[in-house]
Amino acid sequence: MGRRVGERVDGIAQAWLARPTTGTSVSKAELRLVRIVALCMAIALAILPAFLSLLLPASIALPAGTALVLAASLVCAVGGIALLRGCAREMADQAPAPRDPEDELALYDRFAGLVTVHDRSGQVLAVRGRDKAQFSDWMRPLAGRGFVDHIHVSDRILFLRALDSLRQGAGEQAVELRFERPTLSGEQTQFVYLRCDMTPHETPDGEMAVIVQTRDISAEVALRQDAAEKAAQAESANEAKRRFLAAVSHELRTPLNAILGFSDVLAGEYFGRLENDRQREYVGLIHQSGSHLLSVVNTMLDMSKIEAGRYEVVADPFEVRGVVKACEAMLKLQAENKGVQLTSRIARGLGELHADRRAVQQILINLVGNAIKFTGRGGLVTIDAETDGANIKFVVSDTGIGIAPEKLALLGQPFMQIESAYARNYEGTGLGLALVKGLVALHGGSLLVESRLGEGTVMTVSLPIDGSGISSPAEPDVALPAPVEFPPRLTVRVDGGRTAAPDEVALRQGGSAHGPHAKSA
Amino acid sequence: MPKQVMIVEDNELNMKLFRDLIEASGYGTIQTRNGLEALDLARKHKPDLILMDIQLPEVSGLEVTRWLKEDDELHKIPVIAVTAFAMKGDEERIRQGGCEAYVSKPISVPKFLETIRIYLGDA
Numbered sequence: 001m002g003r004r005v006g007e008r009v010d011g012i013a014q015a016w017l018a019r020p021t022t023g024t025s026v027s028k029a030e031l032r033l034v035r036i037v038a039l040c041m042a043i044a045l046a047i048l049p050a051f052l053s054l055l056l057p058a059s060i061a062l063p064a065g066t067a068l069v070l071a072a073s074l075v076c077a078v079g080g081i082a083l084l085r086g087c088a089r090e091m092a093d094q095a096p097a098p099r100d101p102e103d104e105l106a107l108y109d110r111f112a113g114l115v116t117v118h119d120r121s122g123q124v125l126a127v128r129g130r131d132k133a134q135f136s137d138w139m140r141p142l143a144g145r146g147f148v149d150h151i152h153v154s155d156r157i158l159f160l161r162a163l164d165s166l167r168q169g170a171g172e173q174a175v176e177l178r179f180e181r182p183t184l185s186g187e188q189t190q191f192v193y194l195r196c197d198m199t200p201h202e203t204p205d206g207e208m209a210v211i212v213q214t215r216d217i218s219a220e221v222a223l224r225q226d227a228a229e230k231a232a233q234a235e236s237a238n239e240a241k242r243r244f245l246a247a248v249s250h251e252l253r254t255p256l257n258a259i260l261g262f263s264d265v266l267a268g269e270y271f272g273r274l275e276n277d278r279q280r281e282y283v284g285l286i287h288q289s290g291s292h293l294l295s296v297v298n299t300m301l302d303m304s305k306i307e308a309g310r311y312e313v314v315a316d317p318f319e320v321r322g323v324v325k326a327c328e329a330m331l332k333l334q335a336e337n338k339g340v341q342l343t344s345r346i347a348r349g350l351g352e353l354h355a356d357r358r359a360v361q362q363i364l365i366n367l368v369g370n371a372i373k374f375t376g377r378g379g380l381v382t383i384d385a386e387t388d389g390a391n392i393k394f395v396v397s398d399t400g401i402g403i404a405p406e407k408l409a410l411l412g413q414p415f416m417q418i419e420s421a422y423a424r425n426y427e428g429t430g431l432g433l434a435l436v437k438g439l440v441a442l443h444g445g446s447l448l449v450e451s452r453l454g455e456g457t458v459m460t461v462s463l464p465i466d467g468s469g470i471s472s473p474a475e476p477d478v479a480l481p482a483p484v485e486f487p488p489r490l491t492v493r494v495d496g497g498r499t500a501a502p503d504e505v506a507l508r509q510g511g512s513a514h515g516p517h518a519k520s521a
Numbered sequence: 522m523p524k525q526v527m528i529v530e531d532n533e534l535n536m537k538l539f540r541d542l543i544e545a546s547g548y549g550t551i552q553t554r555n556g557l558e559a560l561d562l563a564r565k566h567k568p569d570l571i572l573m574d575i576q577l578p579e580v581s582g583l584e585v586t587r588w589l590k591e592d593d594e595l596h597k598i599p600v601i602a603v604t605a606f607a608m609k610g611d612e613e614r615i616r617q618g619g620c621e622a623y624v625s626k627p628i629s630v631p632k633f634l635e636t637i638r639i640y641l642g643d644a
Binding site for chain 2: 250253254255256257258259260261262264265268270271290294
């Protein structure tokens with residue numbers, strides 16, 4: 001019953017309503033609105049005049065109520081339809097414009113580089129892009145197979161693979177490809193590096209297409225190659241430096257054996273007495289200088305190992321007292337000769353330290369040696385060892401010349417002795433503190449330098465007691481087998497008419513596969 | 522007949538130093554600069570002690586030591602490694618290689634002579 005009334009209302013309304021311009025859905029909403037208004041009018045028409053007749057005389061109430069309801073219904077219907085149409089227009093404005101394929105392609109002309117539309121197999125359907133002229137003059141014919149045919153053969157697979165993953169449903173692909181570009185003469189080709197950003201796309205008729213934006217990245221590739229080359233050069237320069245230091249150190253040690261050995265023989269007077277004290281003194285000086293040279297060589301070797309990340313920390317627990325005492329004993333004579341008093345104070349109950357004993361010894365010897373070197377006659381050098389939380393703290397203090405605040409930052413750089421720029425009053429390479437820094441860092445410890453010019457210097461080294469901060473070598477020395485023939489020699493030997501590289505020689509000497517039979521083969 | 526010490530050393534000056542010191546101590550010497558030759562000389566002369574440089578041309582001293590130690594006759598001869606590889610861990614490696622003792626270069630003359638006397642049983 002209601003339905004029939006509704007249809008009737010629709011019939012009347014459709015005759016009255018002006019045809020909307022867009023679609024039929026809005027018209028449906030309008031009809032629904034008209035139906036609701038008609039329903040409300042029917043109910044109000046029954047109630048309102050009756051209600052009014054309670055307040056007013058029936059002769060006035062009935063026509064007035066009917067007129068009121070009719071007027072209100074009319075206003076509601078017209079206002080509602082106007083509102084609905086307003087909304088519909090707004091929605092129509094927001095919806096995408098109807099797509100025209102030609103307009104869309106024209107849009108691509110605003111994008112940098114070359115923009116090509118490809119079909120599923122990679123054939124070019126359309127050529128666009130702001131800079132398409134740069135490509136079309138050599139990538140001929142660009143339409144059809146031209147694009148793919150110009151990709152360098154070994155890179156073509158990359159493009160096809162990317163295309164394939166797009167067909168499989170991948171969202172986007174980017175490939176860097178070499179294209180073959182004919183030279184001006186046309187006889188030869190040269191490579192051009194191009195980057196292709198590939199985006200899948202569905203054509204209005206439901207076909208799959210791929211939009212490829214291609215840009216010339218030759219300059220970028222050149223930069224990249226340049227950077228890689230520079231990095232490789234730096235790496236090889238570093239390697240050469242390491243090899244050089246190692247080889248030089250080793251080559252210096254061998255003659256030092258003769259210098260120290262023969263001077264030792266003379267000083268020991270194994271083959272008869274020396275004639276006078278001056279001769280004995282000179283022999284002693286030769287030996288002393290040789291020993292100094294040896295320590296420089298050793299330090300250099302250690303430094304090069306630390307820098308190359310090849311310094312192997314062999315950590316074991318050991319008594320701190322022993323190391324401090326050994327260092328004191330070793331440098332006592334040197335201190336006495338300079339008129340410097342050397343003392344050590346070891347905290348009661350100071351236990352074991354888990355660290356590389358040789359490294360700790362070297363740290364102390366270098367710090368104490370420095371302290372003695374930069375302290376004048378009558379001065380005092382003290383070694384303190386104590387526990388400080390989870391660390392063991394070694395404090396080497398002197399009453400020497402001190403270091404100016406602005407020079408503190410320079411400390412510990414190889415070959416940098418603070419005073420060396422204008423007056424070399426003190427021998428040394430400046431390697432000592434660099435080595436200390438390196439060794440302390442290998443143990444995860446810290447080095448603190450406090451100093452006041454003219455009053456003295458306090459060097460504090462803290463090392464974790466349990467060895468927890470020890471770092472392992474960056475790259476384990478797998479290349480050189482068991483008896484490490486390190487450092488390699490500078491000399492290059494010729495083996496069967498072939499010049500062997502130094503590291504090959506080192507490997508061969510260290511290798512275990514060369515028995516006497518292998519040799520004779 | 523004095524006890525014989527074979528010196529395997531490729532550096533001329535070091536060879537001279539060792540030879541002079543050993544001969545001055547009253548021992549005889551057999552000298553070679555070559556590891557391969559060392560094996561033949563050891564078989565021929567049966568020295569009482571061998572001083573072995575580790576870095577030698579062609580074959581390493583450790584290699585020669587291993588052959589010596591694998592030889593039924595020669596394995597009894599003590600081998601003292603004399604080497605400039607004074608780095609950490611070198612001593613263990615050299616001892617593991619079969620050398621009885623290890624002296625690092627540069628040598629300390631008194632210690633060097635003492636070590637030789639000990640291994641010749643004259644200390």
